[in-house]
Amino acid sequence: MLTDSHDVVIIGGGIVGLSIAHQLLERDITHSICVIDKEPELGLHSSGRNSGVLHAGLYYKPGSTKARVCVSGAKRLRDWVEEQGLPINPCGKVIVPQRLDLDDQLGLLAERGQANGAQVEFLDEQQLSELIPEANSVSGRALWSPNTAVVKPIKVVATLQRRLQERGVLFLHNEKNWFARSEQKQIKLNTKDKAINYNHLFNCAGLQADRVAHQFGIGHEYSLLAAFQGPLLATKTQLPNPTAHQPLSCARSFRAFSWGSLHAKRRAKPFDKHRPYSDSCLGARELLLAPGSRARNGFRQSLAAHASVSEQSR
Numbered sequence: 001m002l003t004d005s006h007d008v009v010i011i012g013g014g015i016v017g018l019s020i021a022h023q024l025l026e027r028d029i030t031h032s033i034c035v036i037d038k039e040p041e042l043g044l045h046s047s048g049r050n051s052g053v054l055h056a057g058l059y060y061k062p063g064s065t066k067a068r069v070c071v072s073g074a075k076r077l078r079d080w081v082e083e084q085g086l087p088i089n090p091c092g093k094v095i096v097p098q099r100l101d102l103d104d105q106l107g108l109l110a111e112r113g114q115a116n117g118a119q120v121e122f123l124d125e126q127q128l129s130e131l132i133p134e135a136n137s138v139s140g141r142a143l144w145s146p147n148t149a150v151v152k153p154i155k156v157v158a159t160l161q162r163r164l165q166e167r168g169v170l171f172l173h174n175e176k177n178w179f180a181r182s183e184q185k186q187i188k189l190n191t192k193d194k195a196i197n198y199n200h201l202f203n204c205a206g207l208q209a210d211r212v213a214h215q216f217g218i219g220h221e222y223s224l225l226a227a228f229q230g231p232l233l234a235t236k237t238q239l240p241n242p243t244a245h246q247p248l249s250c251a252r253s254f255r256a257f258s259w260g261s262l263h264a265k266r267r268a269k270p271f272d273k274h275r276p277y278s279d280s281c282l283g284a285r286e287l288l289l290a291p292g293s294r295a296r297n298g299f300r301q302s303l304a305a306h307a308s309v310s311e312q313s314r
């Protein structure tokens with residue numbers, strides 16, 4: 001059996017795994033990096049299939065890690081995307097209340113944005129209609145975030161992978177059934193008669209991170225429950241309505257959100273993240289019966305706990 005050694009092995013080549021590899025090189029921590037991914041190419045999961053919005057940092061609670069990394073990360077990613085000559089739509093975003101009782105959310109988001117270092121401005125009715133003639137604010141005002149932008153996520157992933165390869169990072173694709181020998185700090189690859197030794201391992205497997213952790217004997221008490229998917233519904237009229245409690249993003253126009261001519265929103269259905277996207281929609285009952293101790297024993301409690309943690313972290 002062939003054995004190869006790398007200082008760092010990263011499981012999962014989504015944006016998180018790639019960014020970690022990039023930072024390890026940038027900070028000169030190590031140049032011996034191997035990324036293992038189960039797919040034939042990168043970007044087939046969340047990192048290549050998302051809306052590509054570079055959020056400016058209005059929603060997160062000031063002082064939280066999320067707020068700090070959202071603002072600084074968006075700026076750094078934007079600089080990198082521009083430097084690489086990748087497409088970017090610097091469209092900005094307006095947040096428009098559709099009910100009077102939602103107007104006070106604008107003040108809260110403005111305060112949070114300012115405290116987080118994001119640029120925000122209030123628009124009156126006239127300014128709003130100059131910016132987006134189709135938009136209508138029931139309270140006569142809206143919040144403008146000029147620094148929100150939209151990128152092409154699949155291009156970001158592909159370019160980052162290429163840059164890392166140029167700097168010597170090894171990518172192993174199609175590695176689905178590897179086997180962890182954590183005592184020996186070794187991963188046995190199944191597609192070839194080969195093993196990889198490592199000093200440090202990063203688990204960046206996205207929605208599969210629980211399964212990967214379990215393979216290393218860690219986190220058996222945790223199970224990622226489910227994710228959401230749904231058809232994109234095209235509409236010319238309805239704007240999503242973000243609040244501090246439901247921070248759906250709404251780019252300045254539907255054009256900006258979809259890079260097409262229409263607004264789009266997703267009708268979310270829970271799905272089993274361990275099954276292929278095409279056949280994975282689940283009902284509430286299937287979720288309740290899903291394997292994993294938390295899912296089985298306390299789906300409602302888990303959801304309630306998750307909601308309260310999310311709320312606290314905002």
Ligand SMILES: Cc1cc2nc3c(=O)[nH]c(=O)nc-3n(C[C@H](O)[C@H](O)[C@H](O)COP(=O)(O)OP(=O)(O)OC[C@H]3O[C@@H](n4cnc5c(N)ncnc54)[C@H](O)[C@@H]3O)c2cc1C
Nearest residue numbers: 012014015016037038045046047050051052053205206208
């Ligand atoms: C509908 C939607 C819209 C979104 N919109 C935005 C947005 O506008 N802006 C934004 O910033 N974020 C957005 N996000 C969030 C963003 O997409 C995710 O936070 C991010 O992509 C997560 O990256 P990741 O690297 O953790 O996971 P992933 O991209 O899922 O990467 C995980 C990788 O691990 C690999 N893998 C899994 N299991 C194994 C295994 N056993 N062995 C080897 N490899 C494995 C997978 O093949 C995959 O390549 C959105 C997410 C969704 C679902």
